[in-house]
Amino acid sequence: MxxxxxxxxxxxxxxxxxxxxxxxxxxxxxxxxxxxxxxxxxxxxxxxxxxxxxxxxxxxxxxxxxxxxxxxxxxxxxxxxxxxxYHLQCRIKPKKKWQSQGETIIIAPDRIKRDFQAAAPNQKWVTDITYIQYGRTVQYLSTIIDLYNNEIVAAKLYNHQQTPLVLDTLKEALEKRAHPKGVIIHSDQGSVYTSYAYQSYVMENNLVSSMSRRGNCWDNAVIESFHSNLKSEAFIYTRFNSLSNVETISRVNQYLKYYNEERIQEKLGYLPPIHFGGR
Structure with missing residues (x-):
């Protein structure tokens, strides 16, 4: 004692x-x-x-x-x-708080404000993560779209939705577009996007962070629509967890290629993204 x-x-x-x-x-x-x-x-x-x-x-x-x-x-x-x-206080259950997976929470203003038009490539990119639930295990697709021609600039499909997923997607986009400066990269306020690691990478590469309001999917409607189309078109009549993971990944990759190279869009004068304008 x-x-x-x-x-x-x-x-x-x-x-x-x-x-x-x-x-x-x-x-x-x-x-x-x-x-x-x-x-x-x-x-x-x-x-x-x-x-x-x-x-x-x-x-x-x-x-x-x-x-x-x-x-x-x-x-x-x-x-x-x-x-x-006599130190007899009860054990207090800690309150749950929403917080980012990074070291801190950095929230950027909405710089897009639902203006989903861009006069040239690499002015505005939008990004998000969606669940792909058709394989034996859930996969997570992170995508970046250029609002100039709605082209999928980069996409990563991982078995988790942690910060490395969005970092690797952004790194791929920058490499494919020869590291452009001043691009607005627009996301929601998910923990991976507000994380210190992600926001630091955005600033280090001279990008401009933009975020939707919390709980408002219309602030990022273009990429929400793309993810919806992918599921309805690539996995039509497919039940959840009915495919192998290999088949699921194959279908996603095939659709990404089809979307960029063949799928026509009214906004683009009925052309597919890569045939609309120059990059």
Missing amino acids: TLVERMQTKYTITAILSALLVPRSTYYRWRSEATDSSLTDVERTIIDICESTKYRYGHRKVRALLQRDYNIKRNRNTVQRIMQK
């Missing part, structure tokens, strides 16, 4: 007891026995309640049990003070 008290200035009671492999109930029984003469009946009862409930309750519930089971009435501040004195 002396060791615990000495280490208390640096560590919590729970951490110390866990390291020493000593149950909390055992520690408090030792402590109670060592100071039993100084414990009041209320303090001893509160310690018993906390031990029997495995320290799951806060002071309000302990106060209610004190009154219900022992007919002892005390205000909640008194109960709280006693529980704090």
